[in-house]
Amino acid sequence: MYDRVFNFSAGPAMMPEPVLEEIRDEMMNYRGSGMCVMEMSHRSAVFQTIVDEAEQDLRDLMGIPDNYRVLFIQGGATLQFSMIPMNLMKNGRAVYIETGAWSKKAIAEAKKVGEVIVAASAKDKNYTYIPDCSDLDIPADADYVYICENETIHGVTWPSLPNTKGHTLVSDQSSMFLSKPCSVSDYGMIYAGVQKNVGPAGMVVAIIREDLIRDDLTNLPVYLQYSTHAGSGSMYNTPNCWAIYCCGKVFKYLKSIGGLEEMHRRNLDKAQVFYDFLDQSQLFTGTVEKDFRSLMNIPFVTGSKELDAEVVAATKAAGYDNLKGHKSVGGLRASVYNAMPKAGVEALVDFLKKFEAQHG
C-alpha cells in the first residue's frame, strides 16, 4: 500500500512496520489527549507515563539491575565520546580498544580529556577482526576499559567481552543495541544512539551503574554531567520527546515478539542467509574475518570500484536501498538491523545472485 523499499541503511534505518502503523494511528490524537506527542508538554502527566513506560519496558527487556540508571540524553552517540571521559576519568587515564572508525573517534575525543592507552588495535589488518583481549596490559589506576561492541562501518563485532581485569567496562552498543540478550552487570556503562536499531535519530540511551555517577563534577557544564540527567529523570531540559515515544513503542514491540532471545534468533537466521551467499559467491566477498562478523552490518566488495557502483545503482533501482559502503572504506554494505525482515535479505540475495550470473 505504501510502496516501501527494503532499506539497508546503516542509520537512520528501518523501523518495525507495526510500530510505524501505531504511530500513524496516534498521530492526530494520542489516546484521547487531543494532540500529537510532538505537540505535548514534556511536563504533562500523559508524557510522564510515556517516559516511565519506556524505561520500564527497556528494563524488562534487558533485565537491567536496580543499581543501574537508564538515561535518555540528546547529542547522539557522538556526545558520549566526550561525556564518558569527562565523567568517568577520575585518575585521568583510561584504556581503549581500537577496532574501527567509531572507536577511533571515541579515542580522539577522550585524548582531549585525559590519557588514553590503546591496549589493542586491529589497525594492522584494516579493522577486519577483533584483537585478542584476554590478557591486556591494563594499568591498575585505569578508570575504565572502552570498547565499541559493533563497528558499524567496518562490520566487526566482539564474540566475547574483553578481560578488563576488574576494571569498569564501557561499551558503545549503538549499532547492536537490543539485537541479542545482554548481561548488563558485565558493564559499568552501555550506551547506544537509537537511530541504528531502535528509533528516530537524536537520542542516546545510556545505562550506567549508579556508583559511576558523580556529583562532585560541578566544574563541568551542567548538561554534560550524568548526575544532571540522573537527578531529573532525563528531563533537566526538554528531552527528545518524539524519540522517547517511538523507542518506547519499539521496546513494547520487542517484548511482544518474545524479547531479545527471539530477536537474536531472528537476527542469526537473517545474517546467515547473507553470509552463506557471500561464502559461495565468486563475485562478492565479505571483508571481515569469519569469527568477528557482525549480525547487523555486512560489508562486502566485488573487487572493482566500477562494479561496486553498478551494484549500488542496480539494487537501488530494484527497491533495495542504501547498499553503498561508508565513504571511508568504499565497497558495499548491507545493514540488517532488527527491523529488516528475513524476506528483505532473501530478496536482496536473489537479486545479487542474478546480478552475478549476468556479470560473472
Ligand SMILES: *Cc1c(COP(=O)(O)O)cnc(C)c1O
Ligand atoms: C552511528 C554511530 C555513532 C554516532 O552516532 P550519532 O548519533 O550520529 O552521534 C557512534 N557509534 C556507533 C557504533 C555508531 O554506529
